[in-house]
Amino acid sequence: MLKLIKLEWKKNNIGKYIRNAAILAVILYLFLFSFAFLGIANDPDTGVPDTAPGNETISPSIELFTSMSFLVFTGVMLASFIVSAYKNKTMNLMFSYPIKRQKILISQMLAVWIFNFTALVLTKLVIYGGILANSRFLESAFPIDFDMTGPGFYIQLIVKAMVIVTMGFIALFVGMAMKSSKATIITSFLLIFLTQANIGDLTMANNTVLPVILTIVSLAFAFLSVCRAETKDLT
Amino acid sequence: MSYILQTNHLTKTIDGKELVKDVSLHIKKGEIYGFLGPNGAGKTTVMKMLTNLWKPTDGSIEILGETLTPQSYEVLKRMGSIIEFPTFYGHMTGYENLKLHCEYMGYYEHGSIENALEMLDLTSAASKPVKNYSLGMKERLGIARAILCKPELLILDEPTNGLDPAGMKQIRELFHMLCREYGITIMISTHILSEIESIVDTIGVIHHGKMNKEISMREIEQMSLAYIELSVQNPEKAAYVLSEKLGLTNFKIVEDGQIRIYDNQVSTQDLSRVLALNGVSVSALAKKGETLEDYFLKLTEGGEKEC
Known part of the structure; x- marks a missing residue:
């Protein structure tokens, strides 16, 4: 399985994605840095951050922007690894190999999952670490509300990253059903709105049950995507 | 008589439309089988079923002594195929594409890639990315990939598309050589009979999804045409x-x-x-x-x- 995953990375030119993920991480860092220390989110009249309720501190913003970006990134990668492989017929080639179709699909999904999970965790660590380090010298417009010393912080960070990246499988399922890369990416956008956005006071971002449900739904969709492959005709 | 590939009343229906109906093919070991039919006769449909990409609605397929089921994966190791147009990973070179194929097939034999490239005259193009290849070069790389792992059975769907007359002649000779010297059984589909007339041993004619005739060249010669x-x-x-x-x-x-x-x-x-x-x-x-x-x-x- 590990070998199949490595081959997937090689085939899909993983170097390009590493570069893009790194660029994304830098942009996110600069953006959140400006949020905290350059006051771009401050209301010009009052000089305090103009935020939605519950987002007065820095960590919700960090969570929101990193999750959002990497969910879309996962959608894009799933689209190009799997959905477009069906479209440009390289899947026909893959399915002519003496390897179970399910195994091929799982390896492709894992290839994307592992990459994005790693990238998201690293990006978050860099941003949290960077902002914490800078807050010793500069004054942050948002209160620093996290503590990087205890294990709780890291466990939470990893679990959240897992949930976000796994949600990409919902987008994959929709994309595969509609045979469209665009649908995959658009679905990942919609998922962000569902989980992160708020309408007035109404938001699902702080709901603890929702991520659990979404993860279960995502895994169910992932399972469905894989299951149907074995007997389905390739068109 | 035992056959290396045999289908019994193979039928494929999609959305109520019968693409292929009641096709019974018989291919002997070590022969070149020409699978003929006009465009849209169902050649590709049959070949997709033979390579297990599509599952038959009815009927059965026996390849290399095994009945094909959705779980037949091992038998694919012993086959090489091109269905429709060969696809590659465009950003990788010809050599890398073949190497990848070996990895997936679980085939590791030193020099086999170089050998296949040389047979198809692609040695000089091997280090170029496939996206810069011409149509004919891709077709030849597809053939190189199909024969790379020394299959016992080659299934080729219109392999001479996009080749110039000289290229076609070369490919014909290559098939002839593969069949005679390596004992590879080859099934070639085409809608142009004259392309393969000189090398085939048996032809099967399919029309409107039905098998019209299956006849050996020797019989044709004896028939007073x-x-x-x-x-x-x-x-x-x-x-x-x-x-x-x-x-x-x-x-x-x-x-x-x-x-x-x-x-x-x-x-x-x-x-x-x-x-x-x-x-x-x-x-x-x-x-x-x-x-x-x-x-x-x-x-x-x-x-x-x-x-």
Whole structure:
């Protein structure tokens, strides 16, 4: 399985994605840095951050922007690894190999999952670490509300990253059903709105049950995507 | 007689439309099998089922002594195939694409990639990314990939598409060599019979999803496709003479004064003598042969008229 995953990375030119993920991480860092220390989110009249309720501190913003970006990134990668492989017929080639179709699909999904999970965790660590380090010298417009010393912080960070990246499988399922890369990416956008956005006071971002449900739904969709492959005709 | 590939009443229905109906193919070990049919006859559909990409609605397939099921993966190791147009990973070079193929097939033999590239004249292009290849080069790389892992059975769907005449000749020779020297059984589909006429041992003709005829080249040769063409002023009288005086039955009047005699017992000398004696003036007399192409057209078009 590990070998199949490595081959997937090689085939899909993983170097390009590493570069893009790194660029994304830098942009996110600069953006959140400006949020905290350059006051771009401050209301010009009052000089305090103009935020939605519950987002007065820095960590919700960090969570929101990193999750959002990497969910879309996962959608894009799933689209190009799997959905477009069906479209440009390289899947026909893959399915002519003496390897179970399910195994091929799982390896492709894992290839994307592992990459994005790693990238998201690293990006978050860099941003949290960077902002914490800078807050010793500069004054942050948002209160620093996290503590990087205890294990709780890291466990939470990893679990959240897992949930976000796994949600990409919902987008994959929709994309595969509609045979469209665009649908995959658009679905990942919609998922962000569902989980992160708020309408007035109404938001699902702080709901603890929702991520659990979404993860279960995502895994169910992932399972469905894989299951149907074995007997389905390739068109 | 045991066959390396055999289908029994293979049928594929998609959305109520029968793409392939009741096809029974028989391919012997070590032969080249030409699978012929006009465009849209169902050649690719059959080949997709043979390579397990599509699952048959009805009927069964036996390959290399095994009945194909959705779980048949091991048998794929012993086959090489090109279905429709070969696909590659464009950003990788020709060599890398073949290497990847070896990895997936679980085939590691030193020098096999170089060897395959050389057979298809691609050695100089091997280090270029495939996206810069021409159509013909991609087709040849596809063939290189299909033969790379020394398969026992090659299934090639219109492998000469996009090749120039010289390239086609080269590929034909390559197939002939693979079959004779390595004992590889090859199934080639095409809609142009003349492309493969010289190398095939058996042809199967498919039309409108149905198998029209399966016949070995030897049988075709024995079948008297040769005929004598006769041009006369008065065909009715000539026909009378042919049947009454010469006792011929296997002839037909084609068009204005032309008669084709399929009976190969009678000599042209006898013919002209008897006809002249009976007062039929012959303006032309020639021995002709029906080409395989005509035969093939007759099979496919004839089927259409009967419908």
